[in-house]
Amino acid sequence: MMRLGKRLRAVADFVSDGARLADIGSDHAKLPIFLVETGKVKFAIAGEVVKGPYEISLENTQNFSEIKVRLANGLYAIEEDDNIDTIVIAGMGGILISEILEARNQLARSMKRLIIQPNNEEAEIRSWLIKNDFKIVAEEILEEKGKIYEIIVAETGEMQLSELELKFGLYLTASETFEKKWKRRISEIDHVLSVLPENKDEERKNLEEEKAIIREILG
Numbered sequence: 001m002m003r004l005g006k007r008l009r010a011v012a013d014f015v016s017d018g019a020r021l022a023d024i025g026s027d028h029a030k031l032p033i034f035l036v037e038t039g040k041v042k043f044a045i046a047g048e049v050v051k052g053p054y055e056i057s058l059e060n061t062q063n064f065s066e067i068k069v070r071l072a073n074g075l076y077a078i079e080e081d082d083n084i085d086t087i088v089i090a091g092m093g094g095i096l097i098s099e100i101l102e103a104r105n106q107l108a109r110s111m112k113r114l115i116i117q118p119n120n121e122e123a124e125i126r127s128w129l130i131k132n133d134f135k136i137v138a139e140e141i142l143e144e145k146g147k148i149y150e151i152i153v154a155e156t157g158e159m160q161l162s163e164l165e166l167k168f169g170l171y172l173t174a175s176e177t178f179e180k181k182w183k184r185r186i187s188e189i190d191h192v193l194s195v196l197p198e199n200k201d202e203e204r205k206n207l208e209e210e211k212a213i214i215r216e217i218l219g
């Protein structure tokens, strides 16, 4: 049985039973293999843009007729006949993920569920979701090997988010890991402020403002 780390396991838990899944940027196809082995999905695409991981995915999935491995950029791994209803994009920066979604915007918008795990710039994802008629149905924050990750799950629907919700999410604020993440950001900001040249007034002001907002959220 494929063993997943805590982060990918949490992503897997958000996949609905019987979903037709595309895992974009699948690396070695670990997530689709786990989901097929556990019987949660019967059909999955493992999309990968880099040849090395694509070839390893081909090897890893030799015994899984349920998984199609495709060498393609982003959502171009998905074909119409696949009838995909769920897309996972995990382990990349939020800006890159938004660009991948935007590049096949109509296809992305037709999904029942998006499960997104950005490594940073989560607000980019939330903005993309609003603009493309998705609503966030769940979020999770977790720590693995010292790094903190957010998972954002969205389905078709409308939502409006405040500036604070865009940055901090809708469902995350109560957790200890949330507190840890944003305390770390305060330390980063303090470090940058301590080395910032005197004449960088605008940057200093923005960082001070960000710090004040984080302090307010942390209470």
Ligand SMILES: C[S@@+](CC[C@H](N)C(=O)[O-])C[C@H]1O[C@@H](n2cnc3c(N)ncnc32)[C@H](O)[C@@H]1O
Residues within 6 Å of the ligand: 008, 024, 025, 026, 027, 047, 048, 049, 050, 053, 072, 073, 074, 075, 089, 090, 091, 092, 100
């Ligand atoms: C850090 S790995 C994450 C792998 C896996 N999704 C996970 O969460 O553990 C990111 C993967 O995305 C792939 N990737 C980056 N840009 C991509 C794109 N535009 N289309 C498909 N795959 C992409 C990279 O080659 C790499 O294998």
